[in-house]
Amino acid sequence: MNHQHDRALGALYGLAMGDALGMPTQIMSRASIVARFGTVTGFEPGPEDNPVSAGMPAGSVTDDTDQAVIVGRLLTGSGGRIxxxxxxxxxxxxxxxxxxxGSFDLLGPSTKAALEAVSRGVPPEEAGKAGATNGAAMRITPVGVAFPDTPLEPFLDRVAEACQVTHDTSIGIASAAAVAAAVSRGIDGGDLEDAFGAAVTAAAAGAERGHWVAGADIAARIGWAVELVRGLPERQALDRVCDLVGTSVASQESVPAxxxxxxxAEGEPWRACLLAANLGGDCDTIGAIAGAIAGAVSGASGLPDEALATLRSVNGLDLEPLATALLALRAGTAE
Structure with missing residues (x-):
């Protein structure tokens, strides 16, 4: 396996890993997680009193992984266009x-509103004009695998295309651009700091796209959130993320988180995903984003073998063909 293929697999399986680790604790408060689990240290089944994840087996993925695979399949089936x-x-x-x-793990608020608008006949270029939550960012990883983030403007065209129907806003595109660029930089061999730099640059440029909506600047909040936790003990850092950054579905909270x-976690995939799972809120999405970026930087070889085996067996996941097809698009872009 070459390095780029390893990193593409790392991005896709890292996303699934963060998603599955956050599945049981999503929509819980951090205090509730501490009271129930102490610290989440691995895959857990969905608690029976969790209205979203009740009854889900340990290691199950959610909408984050499912929808990312949909985006990947559309990209590879249509020559890189969505x-x-x-x-x-x-x-x-x-x-x-x-x-x-019988699942209650359904579409997020921006996506649901936009698709209802499309069903009423609203054109796609108008349907997503209010979408500012994190749905586009959570499913954008395949775009980062399929396309290099430089030159930036053509890359942002692909990001914006994936956002248009549901999250065609300055915040929606900026947040998706940040995630996709960080993944893409990892695919090309960048380290964690390279990924951070690419994310901030892409978010700043992405904020110039789409319908403007009010909200804090994604690029600025990513840089601030990263510095906020540097050098802190884990428990204090997680409390600070919950209290100051936020863990809701708002892009300005969950993406910087x-x-x-x-x-x-200093980019270590398993640790990053576990930290996300212990945050609560929209922690499956926070974990999916963190896992995708960490996996792109480390490669699948940096993910625990047992975790990969669990993800494959519980969910029937086989992401190798998708990784190969996405990299074929990337190779065509580079020619």
């Missing part, structure tokens, strides 16, 4: 399938 209405259709079909299985746990 047709907005096709993405809308695929996401609606995914939600129908989840409802049929993911970069904060990456900094705290």
């Amino acid at each position: 047709e907005p209405l096709r993405l809308a259709h695929e996401l609606l079909e995914w939600e129908r399938a989840m409802k049929a299985k 993911a970069f904060a746990v990456l900094a705290l």
Whole structure:
């Protein structure tokens, strides 16, 4: 396996790992997690009193992984382009399938509102004009695998295309651009600081795209969140992330929170994902973002073998063909 393929697999499986570790503690407060688990140290089943993850086996992935795979499949099936209405259709079909299985892990607020608008006949370039939560950022990793982040403007075109139908806003695109650029820089061999730099640059440029919406600057908050936790003990750092950065579905909270746990874990994928799981809130998405970036930097060889085996067996995940197909797009872009 070459280094780039290892890193592509690391990004995809890292996303799934962070997602699955955060599954049981999503929508819980940090205090509730401490009271129930002490510290989350591995995959746990969904607690019966968690209205989103109740009954899910330990190691189960959620919408973060499912929707990232949808984006990846659309990219590889359409020569690297995402047709907005096709993405809308695929996401609606995914939600129908989840409802049929009795799942409560469904579409997020911005995505749901946008797809309802599309169903009413609103054109895709208008449907996502208010989407500022983290749905686009959580599923953008395949774009980072498929395309180099330099030159930046063509890369942002691909990010914006993936965002348009649900998160066509300055905040939605900036947050997705940050994640995709960090992943892409890792695929090309960058270290964690390279990934941070790429994320901030892409977020600043991405904020110039889409419909402007009010909210804190994603690039500035990523840089601030990273510095906020440097040198702190883990417990104090996690409390600070919850209290000051925030862990909600708002992009301005959860995306910087993911970069904060990456900094705290010094880019180590398993540790970053565990730290995210102990935050609570939208911690499956925070973990998925952190895991994707850490995995892109470290490669799948930096992920625990037991964790990979669990993800594959519990979810029937086989992400190798997707990684290969996404890298084929990347190779074509570079030619």
